[in-house]
Amino acid sequence: xxxxxxxxxxxxxxxxxxxxxxxxxxxxxxxxxxxxxxxxxxxxxxxxxxxxxxxxxxxxxxxxxxxxxxxxxxxxxxxxxxxxxxxxxxxxxxxxxxxxxxxxxxxxxxxxxxxxxxxxxxxxxxxxxxxxxxxxxxxxxxxxxxxxxxxxxxxxxxxxxxxxxxxxxxxxxxxxxxxxxxxxxxxxxxxxxxxxxxxxxxxxxxxxxxxxxxxxxxxxxxxxxxxxxxxxxxxxxxxxxxxxxxxxxxxxxxxxxxxxxxxxxxxxxxxxxxxxxxxxxxxxxxxxxxxxxxxxxxxxxxxxxxxxxxxxxxxxxxxxxxxxx
Amino acid sequence: xxxxxxxxxxxxxxxxxxxxxxxxxxxxxxxxxxxxxxxxxxxxxxxxxxxxxxxxxxxxxxxxxxxxxxxxxxxxxxxxxxxxxxxxxxxxxxxxxxxxxxxxxxxxxxxxxxxxxxxxxxxxxxxxxxxxxxxxxxxxxxxxxxxxxxxxxxxxxxxxxxxxxxxxxxxxxxxxxxxxxxxxxxxxxxxxxxxxxxxxxxxxxxxxxxxxxxxxxxxxxxxxxxxxxxxxxxxxxxxxxxxxxxxxxxxxxxxxxxxxxxxxxxxxxxxxxxxxxxxxxxxxxxxxxxxxxxxxxxxxxxxxxxxxxxxxxxxxxxxxxxxxx
Amino acid sequence: xxxxxxxxxxxxxxxxxxxxxxxxxxxxxxxxxxxxxxxxxxxxxxxxxxxxxxxxxxxxxxxxxxxxxxxxxxxxxxxxxxxxxxxxxxxxxxxxxxxxxxxxxxxxxxxxxxxxxxxxxxxxxxxxxxxxxxxxxxxxxxxxxxxxxxxxxxxxxxxxxxxxxxxxxxxxxxxxxxxxxxxxxxxxxxxxxxxxxxxxxxxxxxxxxxxxxxxxxxxxxxxxxxxxxxxxxxxxxxxxxxxxxxxxxxxxxxxxxxxxxxxxxxxxxxxxxxxxxxxxxxxxxxxxxxxxxxxxxxxxxxxxxxxxxxxxxxxxxxxxxxxxx
Numbered sequence: 001x002x003x004x005x006x007x008x009x010x011x012x013x014x015x016x017x018x019x020x021x022x023x024x025x026x027x028x029x030x031x032x033x034x035x036x037x038x039x040x041x042x043x044x045x046x047x048x049x050x051x052x053x054x055x056x057x058x059x060x061x062x063x064x065x066x067x068x069x070x071x072x073x074x075x076x077x078x079x080x081x082x083x084x085x086x087x088x089x090x091x092x093x094x095x096x097x098x099x100x101x102x103x104x105x106x107x108x109x110x111x112x113x114x115x116x117x118x119x120x121x122x123x124x125x126x127x128x129x130x131x132x133x134x135x136x137x138x139x140x141x142x143x144x145x146x147x148x149x150x151x152x153x154x155x156x157x158x159x160x161x162x163x164x165x166x167x168x169x170x171x172x173x174x175x176x177x178x179x180x181x182x183x184x185x186x187x188x189x190x191x192x193x194x195x196x197x198x199x200x201x202x203x204x205x206x207x208x209x210x211x212x213x214x215x216x217x218x219x220x221x222x223x224x225x226x227x228x229x230x231x232x233x234x235x236x237x238x239x240x241x242x243x244x245x246x247x248x249x250x251x252x253x254x255x256x257x258x259x260x261x262x263x264x265x266x267x268x269x270x271x272x273x274x275x276x277x278x279x280x281x282x283x284x285x286x287x288x289x290x291x292x293x294x295x296x297x298x299x300x301x302x303x304x305x306x307x308x309x310x311x312x313x314x315x316x317x318x319x320x321x322x323x324x325x
Numbered sequence: 326x327x328x329x330x331x332x333x334x335x336x337x338x339x340x341x342x343x344x345x346x347x348x349x350x351x352x353x354x355x356x357x358x359x360x361x362x363x364x365x366x367x368x369x370x371x372x373x374x375x376x377x378x379x380x381x382x383x384x385x386x387x388x389x390x391x392x393x394x395x396x397x398x399x400x401x402x403x404x405x406x407x408x409x410x411x412x413x414x415x416x417x418x419x420x421x422x423x424x425x426x427x428x429x430x431x432x433x434x435x436x437x438x439x440x441x442x443x444x445x446x447x448x449x450x451x452x453x454x455x456x457x458x459x460x461x462x463x464x465x466x467x468x469x470x471x472x473x474x475x476x477x478x479x480x481x482x483x484x485x486x487x488x489x490x491x492x493x494x495x496x497x498x499x500x501x502x503x504x505x506x507x508x509x510x511x512x513x514x515x516x517x518x519x520x521x522x523x524x525x526x527x528x529x530x531x532x533x534x535x536x537x538x539x540x541x542x543x544x545x546x547x548x549x550x551x552x553x554x555x556x557x558x559x560x561x562x563x564x565x566x567x568x569x570x571x572x573x574x575x576x577x578x579x580x581x582x583x584x585x586x587x588x589x590x591x592x593x594x595x596x597x598x599x600x601x602x603x604x605x606x607x608x609x610x611x612x613x614x615x616x617x618x619x620x621x622x623x624x625x626x627x628x629x630x631x632x633x634x635x636x637x638x639x640x641x642x643x644x645x646x647x648x649x650x
Numbered sequence: 651x652x653x654x655x656x657x658x659x660x661x662x663x664x665x666x667x668x669x670x671x672x673x674x675x676x677x678x679x680x681x682x683x684x685x686x687x688x689x690x691x692x693x694x695x696x697x698x699x700x701x702x703x704x705x706x707x708x709x710x711x712x713x714x715x716x717x718x719x720x721x722x723x724x725x726x727x728x729x730x731x732x733x734x735x736x737x738x739x740x741x742x743x744x745x746x747x748x749x750x751x752x753x754x755x756x757x758x759x760x761x762x763x764x765x766x767x768x769x770x771x772x773x774x775x776x777x778x779x780x781x782x783x784x785x786x787x788x789x790x791x792x793x794x795x796x797x798x799x800x801x802x803x804x805x806x807x808x809x810x811x812x813x814x815x816x817x818x819x820x821x822x823x824x825x826x827x828x829x830x831x832x833x834x835x836x837x838x839x840x841x842x843x844x845x846x847x848x849x850x851x852x853x854x855x856x857x858x859x860x861x862x863x864x865x866x867x868x869x870x871x872x873x874x875x876x877x878x879x880x881x882x883x884x885x886x887x888x889x890x891x892x893x894x895x896x897x898x899x900x901x902x903x904x905x906x907x908x909x910x911x912x913x914x915x916x917x918x919x920x921x922x923x924x925x926x927x928x929x930x931x932x933x934x935x936x937x938x939x940x941x942x943x944x945x946x947x948x949x950x951x952x953x954x955x956x957x958x959x960x961x962x963x964x965x966x967x968x969x970x971x972x973x974x975x
Contacts, residue, residue, distance in 0.1 A: 107831065108812045109778050109796030128434050130455060130780060132797055146434030147457055147475055148491075150797055150815055162433045165475055165493055166508075166798075168815055168832050177524075181432065182493050182510050183545075183816075185832050185869040191890040197904050198886055199827075199864050214524050219510040219547045220833075222869045222891040222909075236523055240516040241547040242569050242587075244892050244909045244927075254522050259547075259569045260587045260605075262892075262910045262927050264945065277569075277587050278605040278623070280910075280928040280946045295589065296605050296623035296637050298928070298946035312637065312946055312962065313974055324638055453759050455780060471759030472782055472800055473816075487758045490800055490818055491833075502849075506757065507818050507835050508870075539849050544835040544872045561848055565841040566872040567894050567912075579847050584872075584894045585912045585930075602894075602912050603930040603948070620914065621930045621948035621962055637962065649963055 005136070005154035005171050006101045006206045010034055014066065017047065020099060021068070021092050023084055033066060036093070036100050038228050047096060050077060051089035068092050090203075091194050097204040097228075104204040107188045110134045110152035110170060116145070128165065146182065155187070158213070171225045175213035175235070183220045186211075190224040190247025190265060203227060205247060212236075218243060218259070234271060246283070258295060270305060279314075292317075330461070330479035330496050331426045331531045335359055339391065342372065345424060346393070346417050348409055358391060361418070361425050363553055372421060375402060376414035393417050415528075416519050422529040422553075429529040432513045435459045435477035435495065441470070453490065471507065480512070483538070496550045500538035500560070508545045511536075515549040515572025515590060528552060530572060537561075543568060543584070559596060571608070583620060595630060604639075617642075655786070655804035655821050656751045656856045660684055664716065667697065670749060671718070671742050673734055683716060686743070686750050688878050697746060700727060701739035718742050740853075741844050747854040747878075754854040757838045760784045760802035760820065766795070778815060796832065805837070808863070821875045825863035825885070833870045836861075840874040840897025840915060853877060855897060862886075868893060868909070884921060896933070908945060920955060929964075942967075 011032040018025060034045040039055060042048040042064035049068040050059040056076040059067070067081045074083040086092040098105050113132035116122070127145040134153035139145075143157055146165030157163070157174045164182035171187040180186070189205035207226020211217065211233045218241035225231055226248045233239070234253035244262040245251070251263075252271030261275050264283035273287060276295025281287065288305025298312030311320040336357040343350065359370040364380060367373040367389030374393040375384040381401040384392070392406045399408040411417040423430050438457035441447070450464050453472035462476050465483045470476070471490030482488070482499045489507035496512040505511070514530035532551020536542065536558045543566035550556055551573045558564070559578035569587040570576070576588075577596030586600050589608035598612060601620025606612065613630025623637030636645040661682040668675065684695040689705060692698040692714030699718040700709040706726040709717070717731045724733040736742040748755050763782035766772070777795040784803035789795075793807055796815030801807070805819050808826035813819070817830060821837040830836070839855035857876020861867065861883045868891035875881055876898045883889070884903035894912040895901070901913075902921030911925050914933035923937060926945025931937065938955025948962030961970040 106812065106829070107814070108794050109815050111776065111778065113779070113797070115779075126436065128436065128438070129440075129457060130798075132779060144433045147438070148455075148473055148798055148816070162431065164432070165434050166473075166491060166816060166833075179431070181513060183491075183508060183833060185891070188831060188869060191868065191888070191908065193888065195904065195906060200866075200886060200888060216525075218516065219513060220545065220870065220892075224891070236525060238516070238518065238525060240571075241510070241549070242545075242567065242892065244890075246890075246909065246927075254520065256520060258516065258589070259571065260585070260910070264908070264927050276607075277589050278603075278928075282926075282945055295607055295625075300945075451761065453761065453763070454765075454782060469758045472763070473780075473798055487756065489757070490759050491798075491816060504756070506838060508816075508833060541850075543841065544838060545870065561850060563841070563843065563850060565896075566835070566874070567870075567892065579845065581845060583841065583914070584896065585910070601932075602914050603928075620932055620950075 004173075005208060006104045008035055008100055009102060010036075010100045011045075012099065017066075017096060017099075018084070020095055021084060021086055023086065025084070028082060031065075036097050037064070039064070039067075047084075048081075049089050049093040051093075068096065091201065094194065094201065094203045097206065098202075101204050101206045104189070104206045105202050107170075110150070112153055113150060134170070140176065152187075154208075164219070171207075172209040172211065174211045175215070177214045178211055179216040180211075180221075181217060181219040181241075184217055184222070186217070186221070186223045187225045188222070190227055192227050192247060192265070207231065207248065209233075212253070215239075221245070240277070252289065294320075329498075330533060331429045333360055333425055334427060335361075335425045336370075337424065342391075342421060342424075343409070345420055346409060346411055348411065350409075353407060356390075361422050362389070364389070364392075372409075373406075374414050374418040376418075393421065416526065419519065419526065419528045422531065426529050426531045429514070429531045430527050432495075435475070437478055438475060459495070465501065477512075479533075489544070496532075497534040497536065499536045500540070502539045503536055504541040505536075506542060506544040506546075506566075509542055509547070511542070511546070511548045512550045513547070515552055517552050517572060517590070532556065532573065534558075537578070540564075546570070549590075565602070577614065619645075654823075655858060656754045658685055658750055659752060660686075660750045661695075662749065667716075667746060667749075668734070670745055671734060671736055673736065675734075678732060681715075686747050687714070689714070689717075697734075698731075699739050699743040701743075718746065741851065744844065744851065744853045747856065751854050751856045754839070754856045755852050757820075760800070762803055763800060784820070790826065802837070804858075814869070821857075822859040822861065824861045825865070827864045828861055829866040830861075830871075831867060831869040831891075834867055834872070836867070836871070836873045837875045838872070840877055842877050842897060842915070857881065857898065859883075862903070865889075871895070874915075890927070902939065944970075 011034045039058040039062045046064045047066040048064035112135040116131040124141040128147035132150045137155045139157045140159035142160045144162040149167045152170035154171045158176035161178045167184040169186045187209045192203040194201040209231045212235040214236040216238045220242045223245040224247040232250040237255040240259040242260045246265040248266040251269045255273040257275045258277040260278045263281045267285040269287040270289035272290045274292045279297045281299045286302045290306045292308040294310035297314040299314040308317045310317040336359045364383040364387045371389045372391040373389035437460040441456040449466040452470040457475045459478035462480045467485045469487040474492045477495035479496045483501035486503045492509040494511045517528040519526040534556045537560040539561040541563045545567045548570040549572040557575040562580040565584040567585045571590040573591040576594045580598040582600045583602040585603045588606045592610040594612040595614035597615045599617045604622045606624045611627045615631045617633040619635035622639040624639040633642045635642040661684045689708040689712045696714045697716040698714035762785040766781040774791040778797035782800045787805045789807045790809035794812040799817045802820035804821045807824045811828045814832035817834040819836045837859045842853040844851040859881045862885040864886040866888045870892045873895040874897040882900040887905040890909040892910045896915040898916040901919045905923040907925045908927040910928045913931045917935040919937040920939035922940045924942045929947045931949045936952045940956045942958040944960035947964040949964040958967045960967040
């Protein structure tokens with residue numbers, strides 16, 4: 001369930017995709033491609049991508065009909081899957097994804113919104129002034145929505161939620177009893193693009209944000225939606241003010257994150273994690289259950305469960321304090 | 326003067342409080358409790374709390390009629406004060422505070438606000454468009470209030486103040502000649518709660534924020550109100566952009582705090598303090614007068630007056646630079 | 651081109667300037683001063699300032715008619731330039747600048763704005779609700795402007811730009827194909843003032859911000875305008891969320907800056923610079939082309955081109971990782 005919101009403009013003829021990728025392969029016969037997905041969630045008729053040996057086991061089992069990959073990697077691919085050989089897998093995948101999901105590339109302001117007073121069936125929602133609501137928004141019972149807030153398109157809010165003022169949300173699933181304070185930006189695209197002189201190539205972000213039951217999000221948070229997966233704030237996790245959560249990050253339940261913390265893209269945190277103020281976590285890391293990270297730390301490698309770390313780079317807290325007496 | 330704003334829903338019968346705390350004590354006789362306060366500010370008829378040996382001198386002198394405490398601590402209590410014995414003093418105090426001050430637990434949007442154009446006697450206030458003003462707000466002469474700003478309930482603004490646009494303020498006392506720039510959030514509850522699996526218990530914040538004369542607060546600041554005391558920005562102190570000041574922090578006069586600094590809960594800073602960009606200060610510390618903290622430092626222990634520190638953990642700047650050549 | 655926007659209230663009679671600076675000099679004869687500028691951009695009839703030996707070569711060549719300086723420095727001044735001797739050059743210059751450009755001292759909300767619907771000739775601009783536009787604003791073709799955004803006075807926006815919602819911009823030149831996301835504050839005065847007990851003296855900021863073609867600015871950015879020069883975000887440079895760029899900073903083209911980075915005043919960065927999340931750069935530094943700065947680093951000295959640095963203070967990344975195994 002990576003993508004309940006973005007409109008798939010496919011299917012596209014495989015010849016059209018070959019042309020987009022500058023591939024000249026006479027062995028491929030005309031057929032439609034339905035969607036672009038990752039290796040595990042692809043089905044027959046889909047296109048996937050495979051860019052690193054790390055994923056060879058998944059590539060071997062994929063059910064996709066086509067796979068964007070390289071000459072070096074193609075032998076690891078499932079026999080039923082036709083390789084589309086390119087120089088740069090990620091750039092090519094980005095181009096194809098943008099073709100299937102053109103509205104996921106930019107986050108221009110949502111011009112589908114209307115004044116909340118024009119919406120029907122909001123009987124139990126208590127709301128402030130100057131609120132705008134986009135298309136495909138649902139709001140549960142007994143919710144509060146503060147002044148000047150914009151619930152842009154593709155948002156589902158559960159019951160008993162309190163949304164503050166001046167907050168902007170899109171492409172987000174919110175559970176029950178969630179509190180989101182003022183000035184937040186939730187669900188915008190992540191900081192993902194391919195650097196290119198003169199004009200960077202933006203990577204499509206077709207994922208969403210999911211905020212589970214009983215969470216609290218402090219003032220001024222930015223929580224970016226996933227690129228191909230979901231950015232998750234687990235049940236009963238509390239975030240203090242001015243926190244930045246990048247795309248694809250997953251935070252487990254019952255975690256506590258103090259002010260000004262930043263978590264870079266695709267890192268996965270366990271449950272009962274405690275992070276002190278201003279700490280930073282690099283991208284693509286795994287932080288185990290019950291980990292405690294001291295304020296101001298910079299975490300640049302995986303942290304096993306039940307550890308307490310401090311410093312930059314973060315290490316065992318006793319060792320750090322001993323080294324820095 | 327911790328609490329000029331929140332409505333006290335008491336008095337409550339002591340039997341009602343005993344029931345709330347699951348205390349079965351036949352020696353206590355029926356009587357009303359007026360308020361919940363800290364050890365020093367309590368009077369006869371009030372309830373207080375005592376949770377650490379550190380405060381035994383204050384406990385010995387308290388004038389409160391009742392005190393939430395533990396079996397271990399009760400012998401240090403003033404003779405005139407009846408102990409209410411519990412397992413966890415802070416959680417029990419939180420429950421009782423929430424009973425007396427139910428509106429201090431959450432910071433849902435202020436639905437008492439009205440358009441500033443509907444308010445009378447604002448002759449000398451110059452204001453922008455789409456401004457909302459809550460109940461119990463007073464604004465001095467010659468003030469400016471920018472567009473889309475929300476002065477929520479319980480705010481007093483002095484003379485000659487300039488408030489920017491898109492800013493939200495509540496539970497705050499502002500002196501004269503104060504400048505607050507855009508996109509600030511001032512007076513929301515602090516990041517204080519008791520962690521509890523499945524559903525954290527929010528701690529009531531019955532304190533306020535006080536911003537003294539001639540201060541400047543940069544864009545995007547978050548300044549949380551105190552839990553039982555006041556968060557203070559001292560006279561003529563200037564804050565740069567994107568600063569986070571947590572609950573109960575007190576900053577002395579004539580201080581200068583650069584961008585993206587964060588100060589955790591209950592730390593107390595002297596006057597003439599200078600803090601470089603992105604520095605962080607842990608909670609419950611004391612920073613003396615005339616201290617200078619280099620940008621990027623992480624302060625994790627008290628700093629005596631007239632020191633200059635740098636690093637993480639912050640230490641004497643010469644030592645730091647020598648150690649890091 | 652430091653100042654296309656602020657109104658010059660001069661010329662002023664030199665005697666008026668002498669009085670303002672408490673200078674008693676019978677050798678100076680009555681004449682008008684047109685403007686206050688830096689050493690290099692001054693012409694005949696202008697006043698400039700010279701406060702450090704570092705600039706003696708520029709002082710020797712200045713075309714200004716007058717120069718605020720000290721007794722120690724005056725001998726380095728061009729012969730055609732009359733020195734105005736003061737104790738503190740910067741405070742005196744600040745006073746004179748404030749006289750020429752009184753509107754550059756404060757950033758009170760812009761009361762010249764009107765609703766965007768009242769503006770003509772915006773045929774190709776697509777805009778949201780509740781948008782305010784100030785005086786001296788121009789917007790190119792095919793632009794998007796989101797809800798609740800305020801384009802304050804003195805802003806020029808090129809073609810094909812996308813401005814988000816809840817964003818505030820003033821004193822800024824924006825190129826073509828620029829994306830600015832939500833909740834940004836661009837063009838406010840920098841954190842520049844002279845500390846003074848009881849009441850700091852604000853320094854005028856008569857500079858601007860320039861954002862060049864193809865840039866992206868993430869949510870919650872603060873980019874301050876220059877004091878006497880321009881704050882520049884170079885072509886095709888991308889900024890992630892919650893970034894703070896102080897006054898006079900210049901960032902070269904094709905740079906990539908991750909979330910929560912802060913760059914202090916007057917630092918100059920080359921092109922193709924990559925900065926990881928939460929890194930900080932002190933003021934008045936020079937960072938060469940193609941430099942990479944690891945996330946969380948604190949840069950406190952110049953970095954030569956093509957280097958990769960990490961740590962606090964930032965040093966060669968291999969050295970840092972070796973020292974911190």
